[in-house]
Amino acid sequence: MAAGATRSPDLRPARPADAGQVADVWLRSFAAALPGVRRAHSDDEVRRWVAEVLLPTHDVWVADDGGTVVGLLALSDGRLDQLYLAPDRRGRGLGDRFVALAKQRQPGGLQLWTFQANEPAWRFYLRHGFVEVERTDGSRNEEREPDVRLVWDPRGCPP
Template sequence: MNGARPARARLWHVPQMTAILWDFIHRTPWLPRVRPYRTDLRVMARITRRGWVRVLRDARGPAAFIARDGARVHALYVHPRAQGMGMGRALLNDAKRAAPRLELWVAEANEDARIFYMTQGFAEHARGCGAYNDERLPEIQMIWHQDRSAAI
């Protein structure tokens, strides 16, 4: 990573962050498309206005973002050009400094994300059948506790 620090996302970042999300959707064969792009654009603008989104930039603009409301991580995406550069880890570490506990739901099929979160100190807490996510995919709740990770 180039030493950039996560910063609060601004409305002008929304199109690029939404493009990162949609790039992931298009590259992921098991992930159904359940919403139109315009809906995701509106949601991204709403959560950005609320201050939930932190972004990391590279020379080409937003390269990764995290959406978090308190302890709940709603999204973490890294553009393919920036993967493997520590941006996801930097965004999570930023969130960990702001909250003593984080929780998220990850699709069971997203093995890469599950492994990433485990390496970042998250542990599986519960499983769901997909009844509460838009895609209706089985999911896993993962939780990170500051006090537990200090012992690791």
């Protein structure tokens, strides 16, 4: 590698041993991106959920930078359930790589929810071909935060 060049993190499937680092990225990213949103679960509950639910039941990928997890993507049937980056890794193309991977792994289409307050995430997904299909008052999510559902349909048809 040339002097001054930086290496991109590798995207790889998550392993059970990644649970602690995945939870750390999730917690740090949520706090940085959504400081005004009340979290519904404690740090310990998030760590337990990552290890016992998220990793075993979802298609989870991590961005691995020399053994350090700096981002995560979690997919399930037709859904992009989680995409979180370490705060210092935002704006460097890593999210773009994760969305491309999500579309590759779910070629039939994707949907996701994001909080309305998370305008940067919302704009990010719109740039990647997702369209808004629904807004709610937040009464159906644990945080009780207004949210928006976005859909990517590879056929280009309105959902």
